[in-house]
Amino acid sequence: MEIIICPVADHVGQIAADKVAKIAAEVGPGVVLGVATGSSPLSTYDGLAKLIAEGKLDLSQASAFALDEYVGLADGHPESYHEVIRRTVTKPLGLDPSRVHVPDGSLGGLASTGERFEQAIAAAGGVDVQILGIGANGHIGFNEPTSSLVSRTRVKTLTDRTRQDNARFFDSLDEVPRHAVTQGLGTIMAARHVVLVATGEAKADAIAHVVEGPVTAMCPGSVLQMHQFATVVIDEAAALGLRLADYYKRVYDSLPAWQKLELS
Numbered sequence: 001m002e003i004i005i006c007p008v009a010d011h012v013g014q015i016a017a018d019k020v021a022k023i024a025a026e027v028g029p030g031v032v033l034g035v036a037t038g039s040s041p042l043s044t045y046d047g048l049a050k051l052i053a054e055g056k057l058d059l060s061q062a063s064a065f066a067l068d069e070y071v072g073l074a075d076g077h078p079e080s081y082h083e084v085i086r087r088t089v090t091k092p093l094g095l096d097p098s099r100v101h102v103p104d105g106s107l108g109g110l111a112s113t114g115e116r117f118e119q120a121i122a123a124a125g126g127v128d129v130q131i132l133g134i135g136a137n138g139h140i141g142f143n144e145p146t147s148s149l150v151s152r153t154r155v156k157t158l159t160d161r162t163r164q165d166n167a168r169f170f171d172s173l174d175e176v177p178r179h180a181v182t183q184g185l186g187t188i189m190a191a192r193h194v195v196l197v198a199t200g201e202a203k204a205d206a207i208a209h210v211v212e213g214p215v216t217a218m219c220p221g222s223v224l225q226m227h228q229f230a231t232v233v234i235d236e237a238a239a240l241g242l243r244l245a246d247y248y249k250r251v252y253d254s255l256p257a258w259q260k261l262e263l264s
């Protein structure tokens with residue numbers, strides 16, 4: 001795992017965006033992005049938008065696949081991930097909406113939604129770089145604790161913790177859906193690169209488990225230890241639980257200049 005601890009919390013998004021842009025440049029104009037919802041990746045999307053505005057990145061030919069979608073929200077519901085991705089990713093990054101895919105969370109489509117989404121990813125040639133946040137309980141996408149480490153896109157039941165964490169986006173806890181369609185851990189692991197972003201002390205435990213804990217379905221994000229090209233970009237607060245934080249900083253500092261992103 002590549003672990004980048006940003007001394008300035010506000011720079012996490014730009015560092016993650018630089019990493020994604022570097023990979024996108026290697027792949028070319030048809031890069032396939034994996035995109036996440038939640039507050040963590042928002043600054044990464046801002047960073048990407050800045051690079052686009054500066055003429056350093058062009059995603060107009062890119063495709064994108066979202067990680068997940070709630071089950072059963074009305075079409076156009078502002079908190080459905082179709083809408084969240086449209087607002088926070090498709091529009092600001094100038095993506096072609098016909099190449100942005102979000103799992104179908106409608107009740108009528110549930111039986112085949114996972115299979116259809118997996119086929120769409122395969123038809124696009126797989127995800128080149130997957131942007132990820134992390135839930136306080138270690139979930140990635142909506143792969144809650146005890147998710148199979150080789151799971152593919154399917155319907156999952158949300159934990160009480162996740163529903164409470166996400167209640168801030170709804171008028172009341174009752175309105176938070178109980179189920180979601182999510183890319184599986186196996187689906188996420190098939191992405192060629194993974195860039196996970198987290199900030200703040202509330203994520204410190206989850207990050208400690210993901211980076212230094214045992215690989216276990218009880219902390220789904222820990223499966224990323226088995227990924228060949230996983231990068232974790234965090235601030236000092238999210239790094240508080242890391243036993244080897246000083247070592248990660250030293251490793252990063254000693255990288256040759258061409259491998260480094262500008263940290264301050």
Ligand code: GLP
Pocket residue numbers: 036037038039040041067068132133134135136139140141142162166
């Ligand atoms: C949701 C999403 C995850 C996200 C998590 C953390 O549950 N399904 O993809 O990582 O929230 O969200 P936040 O970044 O807002 O803390």
